[in-house]
Amino acid sequence: MKKSKAKVAFFDFTDCEGCQLQIVNLNTVLLDILEHIEIVNFREAMSEPRDDYDIAVIEGSISTEHDIKRITGIRKQAKVVIALGACATIGGVNAIKNRTPLNISLMRVYKDKADKFKTIAVKPIDQVIKVDYYIHGCPVHPNEVAEVFKCLLLGKKYDVPNYPVCVECKMNENVCLYQKEQNCMGPVTRAGCNSWCVNNGNICYGCRGLIDNPANDAQNDILANYGLDVNEIIDKFTLYTAVEKKYVKEIKE
């Protein structure tokens, strides 16, 4: 008897939908994955959604009370939840809003209509529901998407790397950008993207979030070695990691 395929639905919350676009761009890898799953809801790629899903892939962060209600309902139905991209896994750029008191952010954006918009501090989705698999990044890296789906289909756990991007960067034999007087979030950022940005001539902006035990002292030593002040990179630290306020506070002191 033919084995039935797992039914997968994609949902978006507060985000730019760039991570879903990455899925569409998977090309042949997507075709391989589609041999084993059936996509029943994907707003960017299909027009007749169904709600008989077992696996929910969730893009975007939580930023309204309505989002909380909606995502809780999705979790009740889904046997497996995948957080897709930085907005979902760590709050992403949306969480920059959390750096300013909510009423001030609302006034800046909506002016005299501020009281008409109900919003809350941005949360990654695991602050509201249980998450089974994490695919970090802004946007997600195609290889990791394929790897996570492979683990899921084999019923295996996916272990997100918990060492810094610098490890991958060194293995790729890049010249460290600090030697070129640029600051880079690699020393404290979770690897798994194969140092994607640095390989392509850019700095690491920390889009995969901080490793569990970021070596604050080592990072500060690197900054000091190159005559840089931590305050010069504080905006980089809070571009993606505004939800992780504790660490930002520590490095400021």
Ligand code: SF4
């Ligand atoms: S993680 Fe980045 S690319 Fe993905 S949805 Fe959020 S803002 Fe867009």
Ligand code: SF4
């Ligand atoms: S600091 Fe940046 S450029 Fe230097 S090794 Fe680490 S990731 Fe690479």
Ligand code: SF4
């Ligand atoms: S190098 Fe840094 S910013 Fe670029 S994808 Fe990797 S973690 Fe994200």
